[in-house]
Amino acid sequence: MKCTYACNSAEHEVSRRQFLAGSASAALGAMGFSGMVTPAAAKQLEKSQKRVLLIWLAGGVSQLETWDPKPGTPTGGPFQAIPTSVPGVHISELLPHTAKQMHRMALIRGINTRENNHAKGAIIMHTGRPEDPRTNYPHLGSAMAKLLGPEDSPLPGYIHVTPRGAAGFNKKDAGFLGPKYASITLADGKPPENLLRPKELSVQSDLKRNQLREKLNRRFGQRRRTADTEIYTQSYEQALQLMARHRIFDNTHESPKYLDLYGRHDFGQHCLLARRMLEAGVTFVKVTHSNYDTHHENFNFHIEQMGEFDKTFATLLDDLADRGMLDSTLVIVMSEFGRTPRINQRFGRDHWGTAWSIALAGCGIKGGAVAGKTNAHGTAVVDRQVNGGHLFHTYFRALGLNSKRNYYINQQPIPMADPKAEAIEEILA
Amino acid sequence: MANPKSTRLVQTYKHTSPGIACRFDPTGNYLFVSSQDNAIQRWNLGDGKMVLFQGHKSWVRGIAFHPAAKTMYSGDYAGKILAWPIDAAKPQPAKIIDAHQGWVRAVAVSPDGSLLASAGNDHLVKLWSLPEGKLSREFAGHDCHVYNVCFHPDGKTLVSADHKGAVHAWDLASGKIVKSFDASVLAKYDTTFRATIGGIRSMTFNADGSLLACAGITGVTNAFAGIGNPIVLLFDYQSGKKIQSLVPSASFRGTAWGVEFHPEGFIIGVGGGQGGALWYWKANQNKAFHTVKLPNVARDLSLHRDGKRLAIPFYDNCARVYAMS
Numbered sequence: 181m182k183c184t185y186a187c188n189s190a191e192h193e194v195s196r197r198q199f200l201a202g203s204a205s206a207a208l209g210a211m212g213f214s215g216m217v218t219p220a221a222a223k224q225l226e227k228s229q230k231r232v233l234l235i236w237l238a239g240g241v242s243q244l245e246t247w248d249p250k251p252g253t254p255t256g257g258p259f260q261a262i263p264t265s266v267p268g269v270h271i272s273e274l275l276p277h278t279a280k281q282m283h284r285m286a287l288i289r290g291i292n293t294r295e296n297n298h299a300k301g302a303i304i305m306h307t308g309r310p311e312d313p314r315t316n317y318p319h320l321g322s323a324m325a326k327l328l329g330p331e332d333s334p335l336p337g338y339i340h341v342t343p344r345g346a347a348g349f350n351k352k353d354a355g356f357l358g359p360k361y362a363s364i365t366l367a368d369g370k371p372p373e374n375l376l377r378p379k380e381l382s383v384q385s386d387l388k389r390n391q392l393r394e395k396l397n398r399r400f401g402q403r404r405r406t407a408d409t410e411i412y413t414q415s416y417e418q419a420l421q422l423m424a425r426h427r428i429f430d431n432t433h434e435s436p437k438y439l440d441l442y443g444r445h446d447f448g449q450h451c452l453l454a455r456r457m458l459e460a461g462v463t464f465v466k467v468t469h470s471n472y473d474t475h476h477e478n479f480n481f482h483i484e485q486m487g488e489f490d491k492t493f494a495t496l497l498d499d500l501a502d503r504g505m506l507d508s509t510l511v512i513v514m515s516e517f518g519r520t521p522r523i524n525q526r527f528g529r530d531h532w533g534t535a536w537s538i539a540l541a542g543c544g545i546k547g548g549a550v551a552g553k554t555n556a557h558g559t560a561v562v563d564r565q566v567n568g569g570h571l572f573h574t575y576f577r578a579l580g581l582n583s584k585r586n587y588y589i590n591q592q593p594i595p596m597a598d599p600k601a602e603a604i605e606e607i608l609a
Numbered sequence: 610m611a612n613p614k615s616t617r618l619v620q621t622y623k624h625t626s627p628g629i630a631c632r633f634d635p636t637g638n639y640l641f642v643s644s645q646d647n648a649i650q651r652w653n654l655g656d657g658k659m660v661l662f663q664g665h666k667s668w669v670r671g672i673a674f675h676p677a678a679k680t681m682y683s684g685d686y687a688g689k690i691l692a693w694p695i696d697a698a699k700p701q702p703a704k705i706i707d708a709h710q711g712w713v714r715a716v717a718v719s720p721d722g723s724l725l726a727s728a729g730n731d732h733l734v735k736l737w738s739l740p741e742g743k744l745s746r747e748f749a750g751h752d753c754h755v756y757n758v759c760f761h762p763d764g765k766t767l768v769s770a771d772h773k774g775a776v777h778a779w780d781l782a783s784g785k786i787v788k789s790f791d792a793s794v795l796a797k798y799d800t801t802f803r804a805t806i807g808g809i810r811s812m813t814f815n816a817d818g819s820l821l822a823c824a825g826i827t828g829v830t831n832a833f834a835g836i837g838n839p840i841v842l843l844f845d846y847q848s849g850k851k852i853q854s855l856v857p858s859a860s861f862r863g864t865a866w867g868v869e870f871h872p873e874g875f876i877i878g879v880g881g882g883q884g885g886a887l888w889y890w891k892a893n894q895n896k897a898f899h900t901v902k903l904p905n906v907a908r909d910l911s912l913h914r915d916g917k918r919l920a921i922p923f924y925d926n927c928a929r930v931y932a933m934s
């Protein structure tokens with residue numbers, strides 16, 4: 181389905197204004213509050229701008245070594261469960277710092293996505309639905325960039341910080357919403373390439389160059405305007421504004437205290453970068469931590485990986501709370517699936533989409549809540565089974581969005597979240 | 610005389626949980642096997658009866674015996690070392706030592722029985738006085754998890770080995786590192802996985818202390834699935850130089866989980882990964898001169914004091930005893 185959103189249809193113009201719960205900040209935000217409110221009020225509005233931070237534990241983190249431990253059972257592995265700041269809620273001993281944050285978090289322990297394939301599991305968790313060859317559903321990040329992001333945001337709505345790989349513009353993530361809501365990858369946490377104006381190009385020459393480009397674009401757009409030409413034009417404008425805000429991509433402007441608290445390793449620095457970008461107004465930031473695909477030596481690898489994750493994640497929640505951002509930032513920690521309760525012959529665990537967990541915190545989340553339950557050995561969900569559709573409804577609701585509304589693409593209604601599922605009410609604030 | 614080429618299965622001890630580690634006790638009457646149910650099984654080699662030692666709250670990889678006191682020391686992944694009377698009809702731990710922050714990965718008793726050494730995930734090697742179990746000394750010098758520890762037969766030196774393949778010999782009197790061995794081929798930082806795979810999974814001296822063997826995995830091409838090759842490095846202890854890399858004679862994917870020097874001069878190793886294998890080497894040849902295909906994934910190795918029997922714990926809940934005759 182090709183997006184022709186330059187059709188200017190009324191349906192297409194459905195945006196955050198119509199989905200936000202109707203708060204004053206939303207109304208002001210929709211009007212474009214800059215210049216209309218006092219600096220203090222603007223700061224408050226910036227803080228209340230809803231945002232999402234997705235921490236993607238690539239490869240499939242083990243629920244048994246994180247959110248749903250089963251110590252002393254044949255599937256439990258060698259680790260113990262430890263108490264948390266919420267009486268009665270226990271998580272893996274690998275997460276001692278995170279355990280102290282449980283009053284800010286909710287756990288969903290009853291996920292059954294019935295999918296053990298990396299790519300297909302990732303699609304379910306990013307789009308809230310199994311892969312559908314007929315419809316290219318947008319990633320959560322693209323959906324949020326559209327529904328929560330200011331119309332005139334100077335920053336990309338969806339930024340993905342990866343520990344490696346190539347930087348780039350990921351049009352596919354936006355699906356039928358069109359390239360305006362695509363994600364931008366910051367490989368290795370490095371800022372977009374060529375962010376600064378080359379020294380040999382003077383300010384005056386750069387200005388003239390851009391004026392000529394804008395003139396030609398306007399002429400071309402009068403006759404051949406499409407979603408692609410629009411995003412082409414927009415990307416130039418966004419690039420200019422990004423250049424003016426290049427400092428947000430540079431952690432060296434942070435105090436050594438924060439650099440240390442987050443951890444000097446890649447994941448720590450990427451989470452600090454994420455916080456900087458969220459604070460600067462990016463709507464959706466995804467940080468990937470790699471890798472949890474532990475078919476071999478699951479327990480040794482989880483010691484290493486959780487050792488990085490734990491303190492950084494706890495610091496991140498503290499930092500967001502201290503800055504007054506946690507109430508407006510939904511934090512999601514998830515993977516494409518969990519790992520098998522069965523421990524294989526290489527001390528590993530394999531892919532497992534049948535009974536696993538994720539964690540949420542922040543905006544709209546009831547701190548300390550736990551939804552869903554698995555059996556004693558963690559092999560099946562025995563209470564409150566949910567899938568990707570339920571998760572999507574929950575994210576939308578937590579962010580104050582009506583998850584039962586439709587997108588309208590070429591005048592065709594497409595539900596924002598799977599209409600067969602509902603939000604997990606018991607973890608919503 | 611042992612005859613490796615006549616190696617045959619003589620006994621199978623079946624439990625209800627996958628095996629992790631095993632040791633024959635110094636009297637040669639029992640085989641002790643730790644398993645994923647946090648228990649240690651004591652199998653009587655005479656009548657085949659089994660008694661469970663229950664008290665650990667996590668898995669046990671380190672098992673060592675006092676040479677005379679009929680005491681077993683077992684180190685677990687909850688950071689504890691338990692001391693047990695090995696003959697007890699209903700065994701209870703006689704002592705519990707809160708040994709390390711994180712896993713205890715290995716324990717060893719000094720030749721004279723006065724000291725217990727332990728290696729842990731807190732990057733430390735610790736010495737405990739026996740029988741009191743009091744901390745005597747800490748050795749800090751590793752920068753990652755310490756995977757193994759053993760005493761030199763002269764009783765004056767302790768050797769420890771870690772996740773990244775650093776092997777240090779510590780002088781017990783001064784507490785200083787007196788020499789180091791490079792076993793870094795047994796570790797690899799996987800840039801895709803963004804973690805280190807490997808470590809010294811088994812380590813032992815020959816009887817006169819002239820040779821040190823370190824076992825593990827090398828040549829890892831896929832850290833996700835543990836695709837690599839088992840290897841045992843032989844070091845000349847005096848010079849600290851590697852003198853041999855012992856490898857299977859045929860392709861095998863997995864880890865060398867156990868190594869023993871036989872008193873008659875050959876070296877024995879076991880591996881597990883995609884299947885299991887038992888290898889016999891001579892110190893002057895890098896390829897195994899004899900291989901026994903095992904029925905399942907092997908996880909450790911213990912040589913009986915008679916020099917004719919081997920015990921191996923397996924993933925399939927069994928421990929098997931093989932005779933080299």
